[in-house]
Amino acid sequence: MGGIPRGQTTRGTRGAALIAAWLGVLVLAPAGAVGQGTPTAAPAAAPTKAAPAPAPAAPADGKPAAKAVAPKPAVSEQIQNVRDQLDSAKADLEQREKILTGPNIGSGDLTRAREGIEVIADKIRHVIDITTPRLDAARERLTQLGPKPKDGEEGEDVARERTEREHAVAEIDETQRLARSLLVQSDQIVDQVSNRRRAAFTRGLFERSTALVNPDLWMRIAADIPRDGRALQGAVEDTAALFARNGTIGNLLLLGIAFGISIALYFGRRNIAPRLGRRDAKAVDPSQRRKLLAAWRVFLLGTIPAFIGSYAVYYALDATDLLPLRLLPVAGAILGGLAFIAFVEALADALLSPDKPSWRVATMSDAAAARVTRLAVGIAIVITVVKSIEALNSGISAALPISIATRGIGALATALILAIGLHRFADSAEQEEACFGPYVAPEATTGIGGPARLLGWAAVVVIAIAPLVGYVAFAAFVIDQLVWTAGLFVLLFLLISSADTFIGGTLCDDTKIATALQANTGLRKRSINQIAVLATGLARVVLVLVAALLALAPWGLDSTDVFSSVRSAFFGFKVGDVTISLSTIALAIGLLLLGMAVTRAIQRWLEQTYLPATDLDAGLRNSISTIAGYIGFLLTLALAFSYLGLSLEKLTIVAGALSVGIGFGLQSIVNNFVSGLLLLWERPIRVGDQVLIGDSEGIVKRISVRSTEIQTFDRSAVIVPNSNLISGIVKNRVRGDRTGRVSITVSVLRNQDPVHAAELLMGCAQAQPDVLKEPPPRVVFRKIGDPFLEFELIVMIVDVSLGLKVQNDLNLTVFQTLSQAGMIPALGPGSSVVTVQGLDSFQSAVGQIASAFAQPQRSGDQTAPQRVEDRLDEAEPMRSAEAGRRRAGS
Numbered sequence: 001m002g003g004i005p006r007g008q009t010t011r012g013t014r015g016a017a018l019i020a021a022w023l024g025v026l027v028l029a030p031a032g033a034v035g036q037g038t039p040t041a042a043p044a045a046a047p048t049k050a051a052p053a054p055a056p057a058a059p060a061d062g063k064p065a066a067k068a069v070a071p072k073p074a075v076s077e078q079i080q081n082v083r084d085q086l087d088s089a090k091a092d093l094e095q096r097e098k099i100l101t102g103p104n105i106g107s108g109d110l111t112r113a114r115e116g117i118e119v120i121a122d123k124i125r126h127v128i129d130i131t132t133p134r135l136d137a138a139r140e141r142l143t144q145l146g147p148k149p150k151d152g153e154e155g156e157d158v159a160r161e162r163t164e165r166e167h168a169v170a171e172i173d174e175t176q177r178l179a180r181s182l183l184v185q186s187d188q189i190v191d192q193v194s195n196r197r198r199a200a201f202t203r204g205l206f207e208r209s210t211a212l213v214n215p216d217l218w219m220r221i222a223a224d225i226p227r228d229g230r231a232l233q234g235a236v237e238d239t240a241a242l243f244a245r246n247g248t249i250g251n252l253l254l255l256g257i258a259f260g261i262s263i264a265l266y267f268g269r270r271n272i273a274p275r276l277g278r279r280d281a282k283a284v285d286p287s288q289r290r291k292l293l294a295a296w297r298v299f300l301l302g303t304i305p306a307f308i309g310s311y312a313v314y315y316a317l318d319a320t321d322l323l324p325l326r327l328l329p330v331a332g333a334i335l336g337g338l339a340f341i342a343f344v345e346a347l348a349d350a351l352l353s354p355d356k357p358s359w360r361v362a363t364m365s366d367a368a369a370a371r372v373t374r375l376a377v378g379i380a381i382v383i384t385v386v387k388s389i390e391a392l393n394s395g396i397s398a399a400l401p402i403s404i405a406t407r408g409i410g411a412l413a414t415a416l417i418l419a420i421g422l423h424r425f426a427d428s429a430e431q432e433e434a435c436f437g438p439y440v441a442p443e444a445t446t447g448i449g450g451p452a453r454l455l456g457w458a459a460v461v462v463i464a465i466a467p468l469v470g471y472v473a474f475a476a477f478v479i480d481q482l483v484w485t486a487g488l489f490v491l492l493f494l495l496i497s498s499a500d501t502f503i504g505g506t507l508c509d510d511t512k513i514a515t516a517l518q519a520n521t522g523l524r525k526r527s528i529n530q531i532a533v534l535a536t537g538l539a540r541v542v543l544v545l546v547a548a549l550l551a552l553a554p555w556g557l558d559s560t561d562v563f564s565s566v567r568s569a570f571f572g573f574k575v576g577d578v579t580i581s582l583s584t585i586a587l588a589i590g591l592l593l594l595g596m597a598v599t600r601a602i603q604r605w606l607e608q609t610y611l612p613a614t615d616l617d618a619g620l621r622n623s624i625s626t627i628a629g630y631i632g633f634l635l636t637l638a639l640a641f642s643y644l645g646l647s648l649e650k651l652t653i654v655a656g657a658l659s660v661g662i663g664f665g666l667q668s669i670v671n672n673f674v675s676g677l678l679l680l681w682e683r684p685i686r687v688g689d690q691v692l693i694g695d696s697e698g699i700v701k702r703i704s705v706r707s708t709e710i711q712t713f714d715r716s717a718v719i720v721p722n723s724n725l726i727s728g729i730v731k732n733r734v735r736g737d738r739t740g741r742v743s744i745t746v747s748v749l750r751n752q753d754p755v756h757a758a759e760l761l762m763g764c765a766q767a768q769p770d771v772l773k774e775p776p777p778r779v780v781f782r783k784i785g786d787p788f789l790e791f792e793l794i795v796m797i798v799d800v801s802l803g804l805k806v807q808n809d810l811n812l813t814v815f816q817t818l819s820q821a822g823m824i825p826a827l828g829p830g831s832s833v834v835t836v837q838g839l840d841s842f843q844s845a846v847g848q849i850a851s852a853f854a855q856p857q858r859s860g861d862q863t864a865p866q867r868v869e870d871r872l873d874e875a876e877p878m879r880s881a882e883a884g885r886r887r888a889g890s
Contacts, residue, residue, distance in 0.1 A: 079171050082127055086178050089120050093185050100192050107200070114193040121186045127179045135172040141165050205477055210401065211470040212408045217401050224399035231396040238324045251320035258316035262309030269305040269342065276301055279359045286359060289505065292498050295350040295361050299494075302346025303339075310335035326395045333391035337384025344380040347490055348373040361497060368425070375421035376486075379414055383483065386410030408467035411475035415464040422456045477554070485551050492547045499539040507532030588640040595636025603629045619686020622703060626680060630705070668723070669706070675722035676705035685725060685732060690800050692731035693720055699801070713804075733800050739772065740800030742807050746814055747788035748823040754781060754789055757823055764813040765795045770806050772796040 096113045099105070142165040145158070154162075210217040279294045286294075314335050317323045323331060352369035353360045360369065386406065393403045459482055466475035506513050508529050517528055603625050611621040680703060685691060689700045691710065698712035708725060710718045733740065748757045758779040765777035775796055783790035793814070797806050818824045 076168075076171070079175055082131065082175055083178070085123060086127060086175070086182060089124055089182055090178075090185075092120055093117075093182060093189065096189050097185075100189065100196070105196065107197075110193050110196055113189065117186055117190060121183060124179050124183045124186065128176060128183070131172055131176050131179070135169065135176060138165065138168045138172055142169055205474055206471065207473055208470040209404050209472050212405070212412075212467050212472075214470075217404065220399070220401040221405055224402060228393075228396065228398045228402060231398065232392075235324065235327055235396050239322075239327065242322055242324060246321045251322060255313075255316045255320055255322060258312040262313045265305035265309035266338075266342070269302050269346075279353065279356050283358050288497075288501050291359055291361050292494075292501055294359055295353075295494065296498070298353075299346050299350035302349060303343045306339045306342030306346075310339040324395075327392075330388065330391045330395050333388045334384075337380075337387055341377065341380045341384055344376050344487075345373075347487070348376050351490055351494060361494070371421060371424055375417065378417045378421075379483065382410060382413050382417060383479065386413075404472050407472045407476050411463050411467045411472065411479060414479050415460045418456060418463070419460045422453055422460065425453060481554055484554060488547050488551055492543060495543050496540055499543065500536055503539060504532045504536040507535070584644060588643045591643055592636055592640040595639060596633065599629055599632030599636060602632060617686065618688040619683055619700075622687040623680045623683060626704065668721075671723045672706045672721050675726040676703065676707075678726055679703055679708070679722055680705075685730065688734075690733040692733070693718075693724070693728070696720075738799050738801075740797045740803050741794065742797055742803050742810070743792055743794045744807060744810055744814065745782070746791045746793060746818070747785070748791070748818060750785070750787060750789055752789070752821075752823045754791075756821075757789070757791060757818070760817050760821060760823075761791060761793050761814060764810060764817055765793055767813065768795070768806060768809055770797050770799075770802050770809075772798060 096117070099109050099113045102109070142162075145162055145165065148154070148162065210220075276297065279298070314332055317331050318328060348354075351361050352364060352373055354366065354369045354373050357366050357369075362369075364372070386409075389406050389410075390403065392398075393406060459478065463475050463478055466472070466478070507517070508514070514525075514528055517523060518525060523531075606625045606628060607621070611624060614621075616624070679685060685700055685703070685708070687700050687703060691697070691700060693710070696710060696712060696718045698710045698716075698718065700708060701711045701717075702709040703722075706722065708720050708722060710720060712718060746757075746761060748754075758781065761779045762777060765771055766773075771777060772795070777793065777795040780792040780794065781789070782792050793810065795806065795810070797803060815824070
């Protein structure tokens with residue numbers, strides 16, 4: 001020890017003091033104050049009584065001892081409960097991961113790992129949702145303390161408060177991080193299950209077996225036939241033994257009743273159901289509604305009895321134990337196949353109606369309908385036979401080569417039937433020869449278009465080649481998918497046609513339902529038609545989506561994955577850092593529509609109830625209602641954005657995009673918008689003003705932020721951009737008040753007294769009720785003409801809109817007054833004809849010119865000069881009248 005330097009001794013003493021201080025804090029601190037998330041190891045031997053902590057040794061250099069750090073607060077009870085829930089979820093997720101990492105995972109294991117994981121994810125999301133506001137509040141409280149001082153020490157109370165707030169933020173933040181990690185873990189488990197299912201489906205679909213053209217396959221089949229024959233014989237013997245053991249009267253009676261019910265239902269379906277379908281062959285042109293109703297009756301009456309009959313027999317065989325358990329699937333395959341054949345036949349009969357063309361729903365010729373029906377039923381019979389033989393092979397544990405051969409031969413038979421059916425839809429030789437002549441539009445005789453036939457031939461090639469090269473499972477899958485998709489397509493067509501007819505037709509036509517809706521709801525017929533179109537479109541979308549999901553079901557798509565995807569899309573999914581939720585968007589749109597409706601109601605109340613009761617003019621009332629509408633719209637928009645979670649920082653991106661758009665092509669829109677705001681604020685033009693803009697004059701009807709509507713006196717509407725009103729020249733006839741000015745020009749004979757004429761005009765103006773007394777009317781002596789004296793009567797009227805009426809009344813009154821006083825000459829028949837004298841020389845000259853241009857006299861024609869002279873005499877009055885008019889004009 002003596003060799004240790006003094007500096008090291010001092011540092012050792014100071015370190016021992018710090019260690020002693022920490023030991024004292026750990027001993028005196030409660031058990032819950034241990035570091036968060038890191039459990040401490042228990043001491044090897046706990047003392048029965050806690051000894052007092054030793055006092056820290058004073059430092060050798062005489063400096064004061066280090067200040068003891070305040071103990072860390074314990075985890076709150078609420079956070080601990082939340083963590084307990086997260087620990088439970090974590091244990092469940094880890095158990096599911098163990099299932100996925102185990103050997104020989106089957107479809108049942110994948111189902112157990114996948115089932116119920118949405119519930120766990122919802123609980124985790126709920127934890128995140130309830131802790132987010134608390135975390136924000138805790139961070140806000142911590143921010144209020146400000147940053148920790150770098151130099152100097154802060155007070156003990158502030159340090160304790162800072163420690164508690166930092167601990168609160170840390171524990172909530174740690175809880176949220178744990179929840180988010182568990183949520184990611186649940187998503188990973190879902191992805192793993194989906195990937196394994198797809199991999200298993202692909203592996204089973206493209207698994208290659210022995211090809212049908214391989215002779216080794218048939219050699220192994222020949223070698224396995226004796227063994228499989230013995231297995232079949234054993235199955236028959238077991239069935240006979242069960243009949244002998246369990247063939248009691250009750251069981252046999254139950255089985256007989258089931259067979260009787262089944263036979264009766266099948267017989268009734270084939271013979272009675274078509275009559276109950278009420279499709280009269282004598283009907284010439286039934287409506288679409290009657291066709292669809294009959295189609296649904298035929299389909300249901302042809303399908304439901306078959307399924308009930310098959311299920312009755314299967315239930316009896318299962319309940320009586322008259323069939324071995326390994327052969328029960330064989331009976332199920334046979335009975336299900338019969339029901340499937342009945343389904344296909346009923347669906348084809350309902351849609352195509354081969355025997356009653358007038359009731360056919362689909363547009364198709366009689367021959368094509370019969371061919372399609374035979375083709376569908378033939379494929380259904382082949383599939384039923386193949387499925388039944390496969391079930392029998394599985395029941396007797398037949399050798400694998402026999403199962404491969406069964407499925408391969410079934411695929412080839414299906415391809416052959418499909419090829420024969422498609423070949424019968426080919427164009428005949430006569431139609432092909434017609435192609436060499438002029439173009440003739442082909443008749444709709446086949447009912448199957450080129451793309452459908454091309455797809456059918458592609459399916460024939462794939463189904464025929466796949467088993468020959470060893471892909472028997474793929475060929476069987478293509479057949480199943482082809483039949484399944486065709487059935488879904490036919491049902492989809494029938495359902496969409498029914499939706500269009502029963503929903504759209506019921507609301508669009510003058511039916512009782514449409515009339516009742518129109519009477520009870522007050523909706524217009526046009527609105528009901530729009531509702532019908534929307535309802536029909538929604539029904540189509542739903543039907544197409546359901547059909548698409550059902551079509552994808554055989555491709556290894558689990559319904560749980562589909563519904564979880566739809567649910568995630570509806571309740572929110574993340575794209576980067578942005579969360580998109582269809583439900584939130586829908587609710588935000590609902591809030592926007594509701595706010596706009598409330599704003600419109602307030603506007604209507606202002607326009608129709610409150611503002612008319614005030615002394616404000618029409619222009620100011622329009623400005624108030626318009627500004628109220630825009631304020632309400634902006635508040636509603638802000639509310640919708642806040643519900644979507646769009647803050648001002650996020651809206652800056654939108655503002656930047658808008659600024660770029662304004663710079664490129666929205667200058668005029670923004671210019672009109674700002675001009676509209678200026679018009680509403682400064683009000684140089686108000687609603688009801690009579691303005692003159694260019695060639696258009698009329699009354700201002702509406703001022704919006706983009707344009708102003710002016711109604712001219714011929715009842716036309718002129719839409720003027722607001723920028724033209726701000727930057728252009730506008731004449732407002734009622735800017736200060738609504739008084740107007742009317743002037744008329746009057747001419748009296750020169751030989752009349754002008755003072756008396758002015759007095760008469762003044763009396764006419766004062767007699768009008770719409771002419772203002774102040775300022776009084778004025779008569780201006782404008783001109784002393786040669787035949788007339790010209791006066792102008794100027795009056796002021798109470799309202800500029802009465803200008804035409806006052807002008808019309810003044811003209812009538814002035815004309816009557818001046819005519820009675822003789823100041824306006826009466827124009828009679830004598831005064832309309834003016835005789836001009838002194839034009840004899842002009843007349844003779846014109847006659848000479850006419851005679852010079854006349855045709856030479858023919859031989860024997862003595863009357864030609866006389867005819868020319870007669871024409872000149874006839875033209876005499878016309879020349880005299882023309883000369884008189886010219887003289888009067890001069």
